[in-house]
Amino acid sequence: MIAFGYLVLVLVLAVTLNVGNRFVRALGTAVAALGLVMMVSSIILADFDGTFVPIMARADLVGRFGPLVLNTQAAVGTAGVLFLPWAAWRQVLRRVVMPVPSFNSSAGFGRVWR
Helix, strand or coil: HHHHHHHHHHHHHHCCCEEEEEEEHHHHHHHHHHHHHHHHHHHHHHHHHHHHHHHHHHHCCCHHHHHHHHHHHHHHHHHHHHHHHCCCCCCCCCCCCCCCEEEEEEECCCCEEE
């Protein structure tokens, strides 16, 4: 069920972050921030509820780095959570000068490829 939720989140982000309406893009940016909050919260919860203890007890040397990698990802995600509200606000203030074409051109990627 969680995987389905992440799939829906990805589809919502793909649609909202690539539309011409700046308010919808800002909403998509805010949804991305909320998604990161959920991911960071789940890693922090795993730190405090004992999830990592069985991993550490029976893991080989490479497996013992799993919690460190997840906590590093949580730190990067926290930075994203702090950055995305600012980015959403900038989306609201930004006016579209040139619409994104539907297909690729020599100037850049089109809406379909994005």
